[in-house]
Amino acid sequence: MAAPDTSQRILDIAERLVQTRGFNGFSYADIAQSMKVTKASLHYHFPAKADLGARLIQRYERNFLAALQGIDAATSSAPEKLRRYAAIYEDVLRDNRMCLCGMLAAEFGTLPKAMKDDMRHYFDANERWLVGVLAQGKKDKTLRFSGSAAEVAQSLVGALEGAMMIARSYADMGRFKSVADRTLASLAP
Amino acid sequence: MAAPDTSQRILDIAERLVQTRGFNGFSYADIAQSMKVTKASLHYHFPAKADLGARLIQRYERNFLAALQGIDAATSSAPEKLRRYAAIYEDVLRDNRMCLCGMLAAEFGTLPKAMKDDMRHYFDANERWLVGVLAQGKKDKTLRFSGSAAEVAQSLVGALEGAMMIARSYADMGRFKSVADRTLASLAP
DNA sequence: GTCTATAGGTGGATAGAC
DNA sequence: GTCTATCCACCTATAGAC
Numbered sequence: 382m383a384a385p386d387t388s389q390r391i392l393d394i395a396e397r398l399v400q401t402r403g404f405n406g407f408s409y410a411d412i413a414q415s416m417k418v419t420k421a422s423l424h425y426h427f428p429a430k431a432d433l434g435a436r437l438i439q440r441y442e443r444n445f446l447a448a449l450q451g452i453d454a455a456t457s458s459a460p461e462k463l464r465r466y467a468a469i470y471e472d473v474l475r476d477n478r479m480c481l482c483g484m485l486a487a488e489f490g491t492l493p494k495a496m497k498d499d500m501r502h503y504f505d506a507n508e509r510w511l512v513g514v515l516a517q518g519k520k521d522k523t524l525r526f527s528g529s530a531a532e533v534a535q536s537l538v539g540a541l542e543g544a545m546m547i548a549r550s551y552a553d554m555g556r557f558k559s560v561a562d563r564t565l566a567s568l569a570p
Numbered sequence: 571m572a573a574p575d576t577s578q579r580i581l582d583i584a585e586r587l588v589q590t591r592g593f594n595g596f597s598y599a600d601i602a603q604s605m606k607v608t609k610a611s612l613h614y615h616f617p618a619k620a621d622l623g624a625r626l627i628q629r630y631e632r633n634f635l636a637a638l639q640g641i642d643a644a645t646s647s648a649p650e651k652l653r654r655y656a657a658i659y660e661d662v663l664r665d666n667r668m669c670l671c672g673m674l675a676a677e678f679g680t681l682p683k684a685m686k687d688d689m690r691h692y693f694d695a696n697e698r699w700l701v702g703v704l705a706q707g708k709k710d711k712t713l714r715f716s717g718s719a720a721e722v723a724q725s726l727v728g729a730l731e732g733a734m735m736i737a738r739s740y741a742d743m744g745r746f747k748s749v750a751d752r753t754l755a756s757l758a759p
Numbered sequence: 760g761t762c763t764a765t766a767g768g769t770g771g772a773t774a775g776a777c
Numbered sequence: 778g779t780c781t782a783t784c785c786a787c788c789t790a791t792a793g794a795c
Contacts, residue, residue, distance in 0.1 A: 402677075402679045403592070403594060403679075403680065405594040405595050406594050406677065406679065406680040408769075408771080409770085409771070410769075410770080418778095418779070418780090419779070419780060419781080420772085421772085421773085421779075421781080422778070424772065425778060426778090428773095430770095430771065430772095479676065483676070484676055486676075487672070487673055487676030487677070488591075488592055488595065488676070489738060490590045490591045490592075491591050491592065497739070500739065501739060504739075527755075528748075532748050532749075533752070535736075535748065536733070538732075538736065539729060539733035539749050540725070540728060540733075542732040542735065543727075543730070543732020543733065543734075543735065544725070544729075545732075546672070546675045546676055546731065546732065546735075547675055547693065547724075547727065547731065548728075549675070549678060550690060550693075551690065556724060559721050559724065559725075560721075560724055560725045563721060563722070563725050564725065566716075576760080597788060597789080598788085598789070598790090599787080599788080607762090608761070608762060609789085609790090610761075610762065610764090610790090610791085610792095611760070611762075613789085613790065613791080614761075615760090617790080617791095618789080619788095
């Protein structure tokens with residue numbers, strides 16, 4: 382097993398920094414110190430911070446979608462899929478991180494255009510998957526809800542992101558779990 | 571009516587900046603430019619940025635609690651109180667702002683200790699008021715929910731903050747309204 | 760209270776040697 | 778690919794005149 386290449390290691394460290402401190406809350410100096418290289422080396426891999434940011438979101442979405450495919454492969458029950466979906470958020474929070482794109486949503490006003498677009502692309506993909514699960518659950522009567530699946534998907538994402546953000550400020554996992562459980566329970570038939 | 575004093579005008583401008591760009595997304599130079607004074611003048615009123623941040627949260631909480639008292643004075647119906655509570659968020663969002671403390675929750679990892687404490691104080695006060703409304707609604711059977719009022723209050727705050735944050739990224743008020751309506755409807759008896 | 764001037768630090772970014 | 782050295786813009790903050 383080769384060591385992960387430098388670009389990937391940079392992304393790993395930058396990802397954690399954005400998730401804990403925000404895109405405006407870290408600098409190349411932070412990454413350089415953590416990797417024991419100079420700032421100049423980092424600019425070889427990612428010329429501008431905006432490049433780093435965009436690549437960060439793209440990789441995050443790719444990994445997230447892979448996790449969703451993993452859920453699809455592991456279970457066919459709609460309620461169980463939603464539980465595992467919420468469990469992904471829970472794992473991120475347990476690591477004291479915020480969702481990358483939830484964090485960027487707060488900083489939206491200061492982001493380069495490309496990052497704004499990539500961020501929305503992430504939420505769109507997210508909600509498309511949820512709409513599929515919700516439609517399936519409604520069809521086989523394992524889920525019940527009023528309104529469109531798209532509206533419910535938006536509510537779910539918003540509720541989980543918001544609960545995550547606040548629970549992190551209280552360093553209280555239980556707070557997140559209780560909200561997640563309540564939210565999923567509201568879809569029980 | 572005297573013009574608002576300088577400290578208040580600084581707070582007004584800083585408040586909007588934090589709500590749109592985050593605490594790490596603006597500088598004294600931004601305020602100075604907007605007020606047509608020098609940065610040095612600002613330091614006379616708020617020696618350090620951390621002082622400004624803390625006073626910002628304290629004033630925000632005071633104003634928010636006053637708005638909640640206004641709701642209590644205007645109506646005695648629990649469901650109507652919740653609708654007006656959500657309408658406050660909606661008004662903030664319509665102005666292209668995020669909730670001040672929702673924004674700070676994202677930046678939590680980088681905030682001075684005093685600001686962290688003040689921020690949680692805001693959410694605590696917020697939830698205390700909601701718990702009162704929820705208890706009243708349960709008692710007079712105008713609201714129905716399972717679990718404790720405290721859990722529901724936390725879910726409400728999280729759902730509204732999260733929906734707000736994401737809707738702002740899409741510049742889509744409808745997105746927020748639909749989530750808020752759904753969330754309140756889930757408490758109907 | 761507000762100004763000019765400035766200190767001392769950090770930000771992102773580049774040139775050019777190795 | 779990584780380094781040293783450096784640029785310049787910007788940051789928070791202070792001293793001292795007015």
